[in-house]
Amino acid sequence: MSHRNAPLSETGRLRLARCVVEDGWPLRRAAERFQVSVTTTSRWATRYREQGEAGMADRSSRPHRSPNQTPTRIERRIIKVRVLRRWGPARIGYLLGIHPSTVHRVLTRYGVAKLRWLDRPTGRVIRRIETSQCGDLVHVDVKKLGKIPAGGGWRMLGRTIGQRNSQADKGSGLRSKYRHPLHGHHFLHTAIDAHSRLAYSELLPDERKETAAGFWLRANAWFAECGIPVRNVLTDNGSCYRSHAFREALGDVEHRRTRPYRPQTNGKVERFHRTLADEWAYARLYTSDAERCAQFPIWLHTYNHHRGHTALGGQPPASRVPNLSGQYS
Structure with missing residues (x-):
């Protein structure tokens, strides 16, 4: 794929290939002229002979075969569990006996929406309210x-003492106006x-x-x-x-x-x-x-x-x- 440091663009590859195929330049001379390796020169010259100008375009780096990729049947089970139960990769992995990272890659490959984007009851993607300026909404x-009752509540003192503290001034059977003012x-x-x-x-x-x-x-x-x-x-x-x-x-x-x-x-x-x-x-x-x-x-x-x-x-x-x-x- 082309990048900022690539020595050859599609046009440069075409010029290189034509020098070798049509003008008869040796591979080493063409490589020195275009500041690339002999292997690169040979590759573009071969593609030009086989495909012409169309062969000068970038190709995908994806392999033709992926023998270790998760089987389609397992991928469908992952997607089904995600859609029906709305679980994350860890829980899906534990259920299906698959590593969570594998589940995450499958969900990413199929473009499944993240859980934080979904409305949990309906499973629909949440449409967030966005305003352009202050005061719009x-x-x-x-x-x-x-x-908190005087002396602290159950988070500080524990549930037994905290509840006893909160009930200390209520009194049994008293009307609400006689209860502790902090209740x-x-x-x-x-x-x-x-x-x-x-x-x-x-x-x-x-x-x-x-x-x-x-x-x-x-x-x-x-x-x-x-x-x-x-x-x-x-x-x-x-x-x-x-x-x-x-x-x-x-x-x-x-x-x-x-x-x-x-x-x-x-x-x-x-x-x-x-x-x-x-x-x-x-x-x-x-x-x-x-x-x-x-x-x-x-x-x-x-x-x-x-x-x-x-x-x-x-x-x-x-x-x-x-x-x-x-x-x-």
């Missing part, structure tokens, strides 16, 4: 997060820009319609301060997002909803909540709920301005927002 969602959940409301992945998030006491509407008003104002005019909002079909209060809070912003039972459509904010859980909520052992809550704004600033994002080529979300830091104003 903002994903909004709520994550429920359990509070319950936080509701993490998040709005994330689809283009830049810049996120605004708050820890709120519930997910009612008034709370969701108030959150969006503050989130929209924050995005405006960052120079991002929001044009579209994507949410699930939760009751708080179908309310008149949330609709009024949106104003002129277009409201889109995901299909029922399809959280993948809102995948960017779902992935943000997973990252948040791994890197903040459960990244260390907290002794109290207040300690964890105090770390949340610090982590969120790090995520927006310093943490590299794989979808952005290792750059933080703030790098995609024009003049976010105001250095060009």
